[in-house]
Amino acid sequence: MNTIQAGPVHPSPRAVSPLRPASAARIEGGFWAERRRVNARISLAEGPGRLEQAGNLANFRAAAAPRTDGADTPSGTGFSGDFQFQDSDVYKWLEAACWQLADTPDETLATEVEAIVELIAAAQREDGYLQTYYQLGGGIPWTEPGWGHELYCAGHLIQAAVAHHRATGSDRLLAVARRLADHIDSVFGPGKQVDTVCGHPEVETALVELHRTTDEKRYLDLARYFLERRGHGTLSSGADRGHDRDPGPEYWQDHTPVRAADEVTGHAVRQLYLLAGAADLAAETGDTELRTALERLWRDMVTTKTYLTGAVGSRHDWEAFGDAHELPADRAYAETCAAIASVHFSWRMALLTGEARYSDLVERTLFNGFLAGAGLDGRTWLYVNPLHRRARSHERPGDQTAHRTPWFRCACCPPNVMRLLAGLPHYLATADDSGLQLHQYATGVYGGDGLTVRVTTEYPWEGTVTVTVDEAPTALPRTLSLRLPAWCADHTLTVNGTTVEDGADSGWLRITRAFTPGDTVRLDLAMPARLTVPSSRVDAVRGCAAVERGPLVYCLEQTDQPGRLDPDTIAVPPDTPLTVRSRPELLGGVRTVSVAGNRLRADDTSGDWPYLPYTSATSGEPHESVELTAVPYYAWANREPGAMRVWLPLAARG
């Protein structure tokens, strides 16, 4: 078992975080093992080919070509691709590959990683600058802070370098990252060449991690500079070329400093990468005002701007958070990368506060809003993840929700999915001075502070989690903490077969004792299928209910309904029976939920004008009954295209 700290977030010894990622974490079976197997064998393995095809690697080769004319711009060919930030796709793949190598040695993958590391090193300019778009004639470096994405790419390079170092022990890419960070440090700051921030946050969290890895304080100071400089209106799209629409300062969170903000706003990925970096800073600096702001912003996000699937970002327009409670199911933007960013932010808040609610959101997001972005085949992806798709949408060639696609013109999501899946063990367990905390449940081995346990579970299909102690310090009491999921209404907890008193402590079930190898803790989470309704403020899905089971959100896909019935023409009686069925042959093996529903009469669904006089007569006439089949939302859009909905209209009570 790998015991080096192979994960993206490792608070330094000086950090105030009560929790640290478990020193050992390995998934050995079950739901996530299968998804990670596909990630390794297909997604990661095919990555270099995709990056070659899309021109990303060619850009590095071109930037690395010898300068024949002494000019700053190398003599290679021009930049391939449409976006300034394409280097970041390479960095994210590289980070993913490193976490995978940390978990499971793979000679082919290791060889590819080293080749790309050398290519990146060769492309770096002598002064440390590195962004192939500008090196290949795209413009003058550091003059387009709004859209240039130079610090964004730098951040991803740094994260890849940290991963490479943690996974392999090598300093090769870390040296490249340090040279770039040193260059940035020489360029940015009060009184220096540039005194502003990057349009896309990312470098903040990367610099903190670089500080954690190298113990170089300048990187922490630089991260703090970028955090504090933001929010003072120094960014303006007008300053950059080729952008004829102005998104306004909220888009890139330049309207107000993080510590003063009271709601999450603007581009969802930008907002959450920024908050992840701020959480890292708060951990390293003990800045309590900043921590309070982060708790406030997280709460704002969760209580007013998060979909049932954990997804965020309500607007296609600028890929943005909407107003409070603006959560349209059909036009949910819910970018896969935003779900990933939400996991990054929440995980850092879990470490910073020790509170279970952050991992509740991580669980919901992982199993639903995030996982839906990755096709079951490991090679097709969704960029946006709506909770409702109407019957004709998939016929539209320009519709981003239409089909899973193999790679994107703007390919941010696929390698981002890869790095989260490859690094997933990192997000499951923590340790503190008193013991071990299990945040998520997956079959495997987790250890820290002398306590090592083996988890066996059929989660998320079954609610039983068996935890067997492998190693424990002799006669020293330790606390094993198990997160009681917020979705769970009923549970039992036993230790060596005896039910224990288990009042949950803010979402944690805690067992303190001198553990002995072989001790077995068993948590049984009742997992009936259930109906969930929105609060009265969530306008877009008023009068509807969603089917959930355990951490999974379900949906109706047209293909599963009798006669391919359009799920937009049904309603569900509020007290409808829900029946769980095991379908090992379906979608890689799922449990479906059967729902006794009503098929709407034609006159409910058509007419000359879709608004009718209210009449107080209840439409208690009998509808045709129909047995509807719901599948886990994460598995949608893996078969023939068609309509889908998560939120099912509730039938009026007769």
Place this chain on the structure above:
Amino acid sequence: MNTIQAGPVHPSPRAVSPLRPASAARIEGGFWAERRRVNARISLAEGPGRLEQAGNLANFRAAAAPRTDGADTPSGTGFSGDFQFQDSDVYKWLEAACWQLADTPDETLATEVEAIVELIAAAQREDGYLQTYYQLGGGIPWTEPGWGHELYCAGHLIQAAVAHHRATGSDRLLAVARRLADHIDSVFGPGKQVDTVCGHPEVETALVELHRTTDEKRYLDLARYFLERRGHGTLSSGADRGHDRDPGPEYWQDHTPVRAADEVTGHAVRQLYLLAGAADLAAETGDTELRTALERLWRDMVTTKTYLTGAVGSRHDWEAFGDAHELPADRAYAETCAAIASVHFSWRMALLTGEARYSDLVERTLFNGFLAGAGLDGRTWLYVNPLHRRARSHERPGDQTAHRTPWFRCACCPPNVMRLLAGLPHYLATADDSGLQLHQYATGVYGGDGLTVRVTTEYPWEGTVTVTVDEAPTALPRTLSLRLPAWCADHTLTVNGTTVEDGADSGWLRITRAFTPGDTVRLDLAMPARLTVPSSRVDAVRGCAAVERGPLVYCLEQTDQPGRLDPDTIAVPPDTPLTVRSRPELLGGVRTVSVAGNRLRADDTSGDWPYLPYTSATSGEPHESVELTAVPYYAWANREPGAMRVWLPLAARG
């Protein structure tokens, strides 16, 4: 009274249209007279100043400057403003001013009109080309069909020229328009320099009207060419500079020809200007396949893609129609120009078919989705017209729904509002061989086919419409037709005090007799306040009801509620009493509707997670009652900013 045909649409004698605009139509009092007075005295009067300030007129002066170097590009200064299509703002103002002059002589306005006409004439190139953006160095004419807007601007010039000709009898601007149209005819067509269409339809309807005015068949043929050429994928944004996002072919209706399309799609204004032009063509050519397609597309729009306010365009992203039944209240784009385009299309369909339903939609759109775009002060405007604004939206500087603004960077809407208000009499009445049809009710005089009537009404505040015959052909029977609004559930019709049998004929109440001057027809439309609910397919407002009265949609504005109660924290019992109140001092004089509602308890409106387990217990607990005040939607956003909603959540029945 003006009796020349001063309106934008006049089918030729060869047209198959059963109805022609009334030869006389004059609004003399009441609701629309007041709005038109503000339009003339403020909006139109301030127009030239706005156009000067925004640089539009400077562009014409620069284009008209003497060419000192013999080059194609004049030696003037560069183009002022951000958009290629800014010339069209001038043309639309000019068209509006001409309709106003046709209605009411005004020496100042006439002088301004003639000065701008001369400026335009001077800016035209010798070969007839005219678009100041390209003339002032913006690029090479006719090489950027997707985004260049050259034919779009040409269309607006032609419409202004037709208006100028019809209002003043002058050929001065018409000659400019003909030279431009002839130039276009020489450039566009199979085997000619350019064989494609403009990214923004508009020239089609303009060319048909130019044909109608000049009797030149080439213009009709050119319009037909542009209509038929569209839908074959010849447009691509990739061909143009400076646009890094590709909207896809549906955006500009280039995915399928109009006659084959089965749903309205893409940019709403583009779609509806195109369909207006197609309706003109169908009228002039008798093309029944095209007419059938237009009826199909209109029905698709009305039954699945139109807001209660008559507004269209559900998506901010690309200002577009959404999928069927995708009608979010909060993120309604509902551009003011799209409402205007809907009126253009529906009016042409009314003329083409003689059917009342088209004017039903015109009425709803005029009183709600359109009129909301124009501030009561005549100098502030809304670009987008949502049916719901949450409390914090107005604090966002970048929010287009935030405030009425004096003029836009992209100022398409203000002069478009002006031309519709100035030309409004044109849309109220028609004549055919057998008599006169009143489509809309406004105090004034309307005449055609020998029958002239005087209408007196307090519409839309009161449902009584009194029609007195002023002139009638002696002893010749004529049919007076009055549209029975679709919203009206109960009415009585009397002739000279006697109730007449009046089964409505597809929305028309028809009275056939030999009318005598002094004959009085009185239509009483019952106009109680009423609750309207959406069909089960309109997901975004399920479980809500809207208050309507007559043709008016109502809304709750925060400022009118007790204690500035946020209208997002209320619910309305389904059988709530509605009380109409006259408020002459409010918003220029309105009737409000009082609604007995419930204030939600705090625990309905806040929490840690906005999704709750469904429990079958009805929340029958008493809520605090609150008297809510609804105002006409058209008048919203004219006072302090705050939350607004049209659709009110229905309280669960206790």
